[in-house]
Amino acid sequence: MKVQSSKEFKLQREVEYGTPEQNKAVKEIVADIKQEGDAALLRYTERFDGAALTAAGLRVTEEELQAAYGRVEESFVTAIRAAAANIRAFHARQKRNSWMDLQPDGTILGQIIRPLKRVGVYVPGGKAAYPSSVLMNVIPAQIAGVPEIVMVTPPSTGGTEGIDPYILVAAAEAGVNEIYRVGGAQAIAALAFGTASIAPVDKICGPGNIYVALAKREVYGAVDIDSIAGPSEIVVLADDTAEAAYVAADLLSQAEHDEMASAILVTPSQRLAEAVAAEVERQLQELPREAIARASVDNYGAIIVVESLAEGISVVNRLAPEHLEIVTEDPMGLLGSIENAGAVFLGPYSSEPVGDYFAGPNHIIPTNGTARFSSPVDVDDFIKKSSLIYYSKEALLQDGATIIELARREGLEGHARAIEIRLQNEAKGGDGNGK
Ligand SMILES: NC(=O)c1ccc[n+]([C@@H]2O[C@H](COP(=O)([O-])OP(=O)(O)OC[C@H]3O[C@@H](n4cnc5c(N)ncnc54)[C@H](O)[C@@H]3O)[C@@H](O)[C@H]2O)c1
Ligand SMILES: N[C@H](CO)Cc1c[nH]c[nH+]1
Numbered sequence: 001m002k003v004q005s006s007k008e009f010k011l012q013r014e015v016e017y018g019t020p021e022q023n024k025a026v027k028e029i030v031a032d033i034k035q036e037g038d039a040a041l042l043r044y045t046e047r048f049d050g051a052a053l054t055a056a057g058l059r060v061t062e063e064e065l066q067a068a069y070g071r072v073e074e075s076f077v078t079a080i081r082a083a084a085a086n087i088r089a090f091h092a093r094q095k096r097n098s099w100m101d102l103q104p105d106g107t108i109l110g111q112i113i114r115p116l117k118r119v120g121v122y123v124p125g126g127k128a129a130y131p132s133s134v135l136m137n138v139i140p141a142q143i144a145g146v147p148e149i150v151m152v153t154p155p156s157t158g159g160t161e162g163i164d165p166y167i168l169v170a171a172a173e174a175g176v177n178e179i180y181r182v183g184g185a186q187a188i189a190a191l192a193f194g195t196a197s198i199a200p201v202d203k204i205c206g207p208g209n210i211y212v213a214l215a216k217r218e219v220y221g222a223v224d225i226d227s228i229a230g231p232s233e234i235v236v237l238a239d240d241t242a243e244a245a246y247v248a249a250d251l252l253s254q255a256e257h258d259e260m261a262s263a264i265l266v267t268p269s270q271r272l273a274e275a276v277a278a279e280v281e282r283q284l285q286e287l288p289r290e291a292i293a294r295a296s297v298d299n300y301g302a303i304i305v306v307e308s309l310a311e312g313i314s315v316v317n318r319l320a321p322e323h324l325e326i327v328t329e330d331p332m333g334l335l336g337s338i339e340n341a342g343a344v345f346l347g348p349y350s351s352e353p354v355g356d357y358f359a360g361p362n363h364i365i366p367t368n369g370t371a372r373f374s375s376p377v378d379v380d381d382f383i384k385k386s387s388l389i390y391y392s393k394e395a396l397l398q399d400g401a402t403i404i405e406l407a408r409r410e411g412l413e414g415h416a417r418a419i420e421i422r423l424q425n426e427a428k429g430g431d432g433n434g435k
């Protein structure tokens with residue numbers, strides 16, 4: 001990894017997100033699915049995932065789901081249950097309730113919370129299978145009360161059923177049974193627009209590679225999306241007290257996700273910068289996914305030497321990373337200055353994979369600088385709110401003139417008259433029915 005000064009460093013998102021070719025490919029895939037439905041879905045699944053399916057074979061059967069248990073270790077089932085319990089406990093704290101406020105004049109104002117009816121969750125499965133993402137998608141949706149949760153994941157990671165058995169077991173543990181073996185941009189478009197085999201959803205959540213992220217951006221508006229949760233990112237803000245081997249390991253933990261993942265160290269310590277660069281090189285050679293991680297650090301990685309921790313914080317806030325680790329003498333003391341980061345990990349033992357798998361917070365987190373304005377997946381992603389207004393006669397008599405004033409200032413006489421007709425009727429001693 002190249003050690004550079006903050007002046008030399010250029011923000012990745014200042015260039016187009018994804019290459020022009022990737023953007024063009026995604027637009028074509030989405031348009032084809034919209035127009036041709038299943039036919040295009042099957043064609044792209046064969047082209048990108050090498051699976052020649054029929055429409056009847058798109059959905060995973062209950063037998064396949066149960067058979068997957070025979071292909072995973074008991075220790076995995078124990079681990080996924082323990083992780084699920086932590087994720088459930090964390091997200092249960094986010095649940096909102098409807099509320100109503102009764103005022104002395106009889107007015108009732110409130111907010112009604114309802115779950116979305118049908119949501120699609122994307123579970124990545126291209127370069128690696130992500131059973132942990134099943135839990136991160138499904139548990140908050142269940143806590144919100146979503147009745148129909150549909151899962152899609154590509155068939156490319158193998159297994160006799162064509163889907164990684166660990167993903168299937170995680171789905172069965174989470175209680176999902178509508179699962180389709182499709183991935184990439186074609187899966188996102190199928191969820192958004194529907195095909196003969198897959199009924200459309202109201203919202204799509206979940207992380208994925210650049211094709212998934214661009215497709216979610218493309219279908220937004222036809223459906224809602226959680227955020228752009230694309231190739232993983234980590235920024236470590238560290239001072240001279242940090243352990244170089246730990247920092248390097250944490251950088252590589254995200255670099256190994258994807259050639260487009262980004263891993264960045266920001267430090268005022270030239271010594272640490274050089275030690276981490278050497279450690280990254282040493283640890284890379286021992287990493288099974290060396291080629292992916294090397295491409296990531298070569299193209300999207302950086303070690304940025306800043307003048308001070310204060311400058312480091314301003315670099316971090318510009319980057320707005322998905323994950324930020326603060327490994328300094330007093331990490332808690334710096335927390336208040338962090339404005340943009342999807343998840344913040346404090347101190348040398350809060351290694352990023354603790355959050356990826358187990359602590360409880362969601363690992364589906366905005367990337368590419370979008371942590372400036374969006375948040376990790378949570379229970380709120382799976383609800384919608386309706387406002388409730390009940391105005392009593394007394395309240396309308398009291399506020400009516402003010403409402404009329406505001407309506408007439410906007411030149412909307414029809415609005416003003418809707419109020420005025422009631423005020424006039426009441427002034428005449430009306431019965432409240434306009435008579
Ligand atoms: N931000 C987050 O919260 C978060 C969480 C977990 C994982 N991730 C990211 O998810 C991603 C998982 O990526 P993955 O590739 O392993 O799985 P994936 O399921 O996201 O992508 C695989 C799909 O990509 C499509 N694809 C591959 N090459 C293509 C091409 N040339 N043209 C068109 N489509 C193509 C295929 O349809 C394939 O099914 C990684 O980037 C990882 O960093 C992000
Ligand atoms: N680090 C990823 C979020 O960017 C999540 C993940 C899943 N499995 C391992 N890691």
Ligand SMILES: [Zn+2]
Binds near residue numbers: 232253254257353356
């Ligand atoms: Zn990870």
